[in-house]
Amino acid sequence: MKKILFVLLSVFALAACKSTPVYNVGNSQVPAGLSSKQVEKNIVKALIQKGWQVKNKTDGKILAEIMVRSHTAKIEISYDASQYSINYVDSTNLKYDAQKNTIHKNYNNWIIYIDRLIQTGLVEESYKN
Numbered sequence: 001m002k003k004i005l006f007v008l009l010s011v012f013a014l015a016a017c018k019s020t021p022v023y024n025v026g027n028s029q030v031p032a033g034l035s036s037k038q039v040e041k042n043i044v045k046a047l048i049q050k051g052w053q054v055k056n057k058t059d060g061k062i063l064a065e066i067m068v069r070s071h072t073a074k075i076e077i078s079y080d081a082s083q084y085s086i087n088y089v090d091s092t093n094l095k096y097d098a099q100k101n102t103i104h105k106n107y108n109n110w111i112i113y114i115d116r117l118i119q120t121g122l123v124e125e126s127y128k129n
Helices: 002-016 036-049 105-128
Strands: 019-021 025-029 053-058 061-068 071-079 083-092 102-104
Touching: 019 105, 025 105, 036 053, 036 061, 036 071, 036 105, 071 105, 083 105, 102 105
Parallel strands: none
Antiparallel strands: 019 102, 025 083, 053 061, 061 071, 071 083
């Protein structure tokens, strides 16, 4: 019985550390009527709200980084008044495999949360206009 329990716990522990394909957000639509400045403001707000640091901001691009314990991730968000994209740049201790294009599942969750916050902020912003 102890062996079976040990095997099951080992399988669950390994499954929890599973790598998944890198999740990028491509050409996500922005509600009509917003300016690129409004899009930028909402992206930065979402990043800060989730603990990301804006490292560099140029016209139409934001480079951001997050540090969680010994893990780091860097992303680039390109945007304009009609769309935005979130792309993986680099990471440390997140099991990134360039050949397989896989990464620790937590990275993908971070990107999904950022995307949801950006979308929510943009929709709210569009109602103000």
